[in-house]
Amino acid sequence: MRHKKLIIGTGICLLGIALSAAWFIPCKLEATYAGKTPYQYDAVSAKSFHANTVSLLGRKNPVTDISISPKKLSKSIQRITVTYGDMSVSVPVKAIKADHIAWSYADGPIYEGDSFHSEDISAKLIYADNTQKELAVSDFELTKTPEILTADDHTVTAKTILGEEQYEIPLNTISKLSMESKELLYEGDYPKSDFSYEVTYSGNEKKELSVDDVEISDTISLAAGNNDISVTYLGKEYTSTITAKQKTAAVVAAETYKAELDNSVSNVTTDSIFVSVQQKYTESGEYFLTHIIVNDPSNQVKGGLSNDSWGSYREYPTTYAGRTGAAVTTNGSYFSYDSGNLYALDVLLKMEKF
Known part of the structure; x- marks a missing residue:
């Protein structure tokens, strides 16, 4: 009987120990996310989780010395592993989903022909609730970029947290290239540097180009017409239309007698008249030789007398030329503009008598 009491007592004691162990010793870990609703790709902190150890009999003991993995939410519903000691539990954390990436490049208008600069590109992550977050340079990698932005190549390819993205840079494309000359052109050959070059963009903006910016023949041959x-x-x-005039006799003369013009004391060159005045020297004195070439002698060369009657109005050659449209006028009278007298060689006429 005594032995039975001892066995029962021992059994009760062991049962008490077992119950005590089942109450105090933790057997599993429970955890919940208690922070604010995060955004996808945000990092979360272990402090945002509430964790308890749970004994076999359901006793809960709060714990704070926990660790979590992963810390960054790569999914809109991310399972986070919470660990305490040798116990762990998986906790689902719902994040606001990332919807798309909004790209931008440089400030101000961008024109075809501009160089691409990778440092000028930026991106924002747009979430389902329209929240925007600036992406760091480390959040994306440019895998394909143009060197020069053109109408055919102005797309950037990037590897991002949302996968591969393509961004088409908004571009003011070239609508026209103009080639012009500041001077009147005649048929013939001209160096490419004699012309100016200008592009017009889709927004009607214009930009002047240097001759080194374009590819064109070194010598431009122009025929009369377009x-x-x-x-x-x-x-x-691009095709640009240049209009050239047919060379007139006066223009040909200016080209032919260029050396003469360079050494002249006076000259006039237009598309209708060539005049070169040369100063000549002889032993007995000096004189001026005038070389004149006109396109149409029948209309441009005039000769006449300046009202020979004594005492009547006398017209200057310049007035006569203006009145008749003559390029060259020859004074055919014997009227001396210096003395005001009529003369023929050394014979003077006065009162209609020699």
Whole structure:
């Protein structure tokens, strides 16, 4: 009987120990996310989780010395592993989903022909609730970029947290390339540097180009009339029309007698008249030789007398030229503008008598 009491007592004691252990010793871990609703790709802190150890009999003991993994939410519903000691539990954390990426490049208008600069590109992550967050440079990698922005190549390819993205940079494209000359052109050959080059963009803005910016023949041959000239810029060919006039006799003379013009004491060159005045020297004195070439002698050369009757109005050659439209006028009278007298060689006429 005594032995039975001892066994029962021991059994009760062991049962008490077991119950005590089942109450105090934790057997599993429970955790919940208690922070604010995060955004996808945000990092969360272990402090945002409430964790308890749970004994076999359901006793809960709060714990704070926990760790979590992963810390960054790569999914809109991310399972986070909470660990305490040798116990862990998986906790689902719902995040506000990232919807798309909004790209931007540089400030102000961008024109075809501009160089691409990777440092000028930026991106924002747009969430389902329209919240925007600036992406760091480390959040995306540019895998394909153009060197020069053109109408055919102005797209950037990037590897991002949302996968591969393509961004088409808004561009003011070239609508026209103009080639012009500041001077009147005649048929003939001209160096390409004699012309100016200008592009017009889709927004009607204009930009002057240097001769080194374009690809064109070193010598431009122009025929009389309209000439279509091909100019290549940024690998694209454009056609510009240059109008050249037919060379007149006066223009040909200016080219033929260029050395004479350079050494003249006075000259006039237009498309209708060529005049070169040379100063000549002889032993007995000096004189001036005038070389004149006109396009139409029948209309441009005039001769006449300046009202020979004594005492009547006398017209100057310049007035006569203006009245008749003559380029060259020859004074055919014997009227001396210096003395006011009529003369023929050394014979003077006065009162209609020699």
